[in-house]
Amino acid sequence: MSGFVVENRIRDKEESLSRPELTALQTSRLRKTVEQVQQIPFYKNKFAEAGIAPEMIQSLEDLQRLPFTTKADLREEYPLGMLAVDRKDIARYHGSSGTTGQPTMVAYTKNDLKTWANLCARFLTAGGLRPEHSVQIAFGYGLFTGGFGLHYGVEHVGASVIPAAAGNTSKQLMLMKDMQVDALVCTPSYALTISEFIIKNKIPRNALNLKYAHFGGEPWTEDMRARIEDEMGILCFNNYGLSEVIGPGVSGECAMRDGMHIAEDAFIVECINPKTLEPVAPGEEGELVFTSLSKEAMPIIRYRTRDIASLNPEPCACGRTTVRMSRITGRSDDMLIIKGVNIYPSQIEQALLRVEGTAPHYQIEVDRPDRKDIVSVKVEMTETSFSSSMKEMQELRERIDRAIQTVTGLRMNIELVSPSSLERFVGKARHVIDHRRKV
Amino acid sequence: MKLKQLSVFLENKPGRLRELCALLADNGINMITISLADTEQFGILRLIVSDCEAAKTILEAKGFVAKITEVIAVEVNDEPGGLRDVLQVEDAAGISVEYMYAFTIKSGENAVLLFRFDDMDKAVVALKSAGFKVLDRVTLFQHSEN
Ligand SMILES: [Zn+2]
Numbered sequence: 001m002s003g004f005v006v007e008n009r010i011r012d013k014e015e016s017l018s019r020p021e022l023t024a025l026q027t028s029r030l031r032k033t034v035e036q037v038q039q040i041p042f043y044k045n046k047f048a049e050a051g052i053a054p055e056m057i058q059s060l061e062d063l064q065r066l067p068f069t070t071k072a073d074l075r076e077e078y079p080l081g082m083l084a085v086d087r088k089d090i091a092r093y094h095g096s097s098g099t100t101g102q103p104t105m106v107a108y109t110k111n112d113l114k115t116w117a118n119l120c121a122r123f124l125t126a127g128g129l130r131p132e133h134s135v136q137i138a139f140g141y142g143l144f145t146g147g148f149g150l151h152y153g154v155e156h157v158g159a160s161v162i163p164a165a166a167g168n169t170s171k172q173l174m175l176m177k178d179m180q181v182d183a184l185v186c187t188p189s190y191a192l193t194i195s196e197f198i199i200k201n202k203i204p205r206n207a208l209n210l211k212y213a214h215f216g217g218e219p220w221t222e223d224m225r226a227r228i229e230d231e232m233g234i235l236c237f238n239n240y241g242l243s244e245v246i247g248p249g250v251s252g253e254c255a256m257r258d259g260m261h262i263a264e265d266a267f268i269v270e271c272i273n274p275k276t277l278e279p280v281a282p283g284e285e286g287e288l289v290f291t292s293l294s295k296e297a298m299p300i301i302r303y304r305t306r307d308i309a310s311l312n313p314e315p316c317a318c319g320r321t322t323v324r325m326s327r328i329t330g331r332s333d334d335m336l337i338i339k340g341v342n343i344y345p346s347q348i349e350q351a352l353l354r355v356e357g358t359a360p361h362y363q364i365e366v367d368r369p370d371r372k373d374i375v376s377v378k379v380e381m382t383e384t385s386f387s388s389s390m391k392e393m394q395e396l397r398e399r400i401d402r403a404i405q406t407v408t409g410l411r412m413n414i415e416l417v418s419p420s421s422l423e424r425f426v427g428k429a430r431h432v433i434d435h436r437r438k439v
Numbered sequence: 440m441k442l443k444q445l446s447v448f449l450e451n452k453p454g455r456l457r458e459l460c461a462l463l464a465d466n467g468i469n470m471i472t473i474s475l476a477d478t479e480q481f482g483i484l485r486l487i488v489s490d491c492e493a494a495k496t497i498l499e500a501k502g503f504v505a506k507i508t509e510v511i512a513v514e515v516n517d518e519p520g521g522l523r524d525v526l527q528v529e530d531a532a533g534i535s536v537e538y539m540y541a542f543t544i545k546s547g548e549n550a551v552l553l554f555r556f557d558d559m560d561k562a563v564v565a566l567k568s569a570g571f572k573v574l575d576r577v578t579l580f581q582h583s584e585n
Contacts, residue, residue, distance in 0.1 A: 061581075067568060124549060193482065281571070352474065381448075383504055386448050386504045387446075387506070388444065388446030388481055388483060388485060388505055388508040388538075388555065389483075389537050389555070390476045390478075390538065391537065393481070394478070396465055397480070412482075415451065415480050415481070416448075416450075416479070416481050417450050418448060418502060418503065418504050419504060420502070421502060422452070
């Protein structure tokens with residue numbers, strides 16, 4: 001573990017407003033947003049269909065009457081159907097790739113870029129960033145919001161950026177070492193690749209000056225945090241965001257690392273049952289839904305993220321009053337239903353992190369050759385866990401089998417594969433091949 | 440008095456064994472003998488080769504996982520009862536076999552049994568004091584090169 005301690009620092013007064021103050025701010029901003037979206041034909045029609053006039057939205061409770069926005073809606077409005085301002089007022093475009101090929105485009109005015117940089121600066125500050133630090137950004141730059149979002153966030157704090165971008169791990173390590181970088185920004189799966197590289201090349205810990213890291217862009221687990229922190233001797237912070245809402249900066253962890261504080265002055269969050277669309281009780285898991293409150297170019301109403309998490313409204317020891325969201329435990333559309341049991345790919349990873357002699361790299365393949373679901377999991381063993389004894393290898397397989405069964409409640413076919421043989425990811429990892437969907 | 444064996448992990452993927460054999464042949468490494476233990480999911484290939492360390496390096500460079508393990512080589516007459524006699528000695532000494540395989544050396548008269556025991560040092564002592572011919576690397580290769 002790292003000896004690095006993050007002293008609590010709150011950047012903006014909006015992070016610790018009293019609930020009545022926050023409600024008043026959210027209400028006036030919501031009313032303004034509802035007016036704004038009348039400029040977007042998509043919302044104008046949707047409001048009309050639902051029989052809602054903008055002036056009917058007076059309080060936060062009235063939000064429930066508004067229609068949801070989905071990824072499919074954004075795809076239909078591709079590329080710029082969701083703009084609330086003139087194209088000449090746009091300062092930057094980004095996009096999200098999505099799994100099906102066609103991206104959805106998002107746009108920012110100059111003010112939006114300022115808002116966004118400040119939201120990133122907030123969680124970075126909460127997670128240890130100080131003006132004297134240097135930060136290596138190993139996120140992809142380009143349409144993906146991760147690279148640029150964090151880049152401007154770091155600059156906004158007054159710290160320095162090393163825009164290494166994703167990939168080329170040996171060069172990443174060279175920069176980290178030679179530039180004595182303080183903090184790393186990347187996806188958690190790329191952090192695992194970096195950690196593996198450090199171990200394999202026996203880079204001594206004191207050659208690096210790395211103290212902490214901010215991970216985002218994909219879901220990860222507490223076990224994965226423990227592993228990376230232990231292997232690299234750093235503190236790891238979680239942050240969350242998605243391009244449709246703004247990009248990174250929607251929420252991030254404070255020094256308590258007990259949930260991610262949502263920027264509630266900029267977004268209203270709801271947590272709903274994805275089937276009934278009714279709100280779930282605080283602390284219960286559901287799909288997160290966001291409404292933007294201070295965006296100009298692309299305000300968004302009740303966007304269904306498909307991300308599954310829970311909300312914690314309890315006050316935090318850090319002094320922030322904003323609601324905290326848990327880690328993303330799955331995606332309502334990534335969820336696999338196998339033999340009637342709900343499985344999230346992250347559960348496999350969680351299981352593997354508990355078995356010695358395996359790497360947390362895996363690939364799940366689901367098939368239904370004969371009306372019965374068959375799940376195979378390819379698991380990478382480590383170099384040291386290979387034995388010439390069949391008995392020991394079978395025991396390793398059985399340990400994996402048991403761990404997966406404990407976490408998911410299902411028996412899967414475990415296939416051991418060579419170390420480093422599964423695809424490595426510099427961006428978001430893809431872990432599931434579901435042949436059943438092709439039928 | 441022990442012999443170095445190279446073990447290689449074989450994924451359940453077509454062509455891996457052929458690829459491995461080609462790699463060793465192309466690099467001038469002789470296979471004295473080879474044994475495959477496999478399940479539906481994966482296999483463990485055990486090899487006695489002319490240069491264990493070099494073979495390991497070559498295979499690892501191509502993404503194979505390989506490990507060097509020690510085995511004991513015992514020369515017995517190629518006639519019924521050879522294996523039984525060895526096992527009797529080890530049984531009496533309270534040692535068990537993890538795995539074994541065998542090959543006949545070129546002269547065709549003698550067989551070489553390769554063993555991995557749970558207690559390798561004790562096994563060597565027991566076999567030698569019972570009068571068995573335990574081969575080391577040099578003599579083994581001399582035999583096969585005859
Ligand atoms: Zn906090």
